[in-house]
Amino acid sequence: MNFDHMIYSVLSQIPFGHTVSYGALARSAGFPNHSRHVGRLLKNLPKDTQLPWHRVVNSQGKISLPQGSDGYTEQRQRLQSEGIPIINDKINKPYFLG
């Protein structure tokens, strides 16, 4: 089991309508200090991935992409389509796994 596989595994188990932070996701996969690498994985995900990458936000409850970028808009839309309220660019919902 490598890091990537574990992260994918945990990510795929995030329930609909929930969010996780990068750090929480890494910890849950058994890698306490790899929050940054989660971001790297998400960045490398193919456009057509089935994984709920949009459920991953930073510890501030915000989308960790430059505002106005395609990714930002994409993620924000997906989150709202799951019923996750976003106030002032912040996720107004408790994290799953932390």
Add this chain to the structure above:
DNA sequence: GTGCTGACAAACG
């Protein structure tokens, strides 16, 4: 091998 980068995070001031 070295040095820099980064979809992070916590601790400060």
Add this chain to the structure above:
DNA sequence: CCGTTTGCCAGCA
């Protein structure tokens, strides 16, 4: 609230 500093570590040149 904001900006800075520090710790972290897999990729990449």
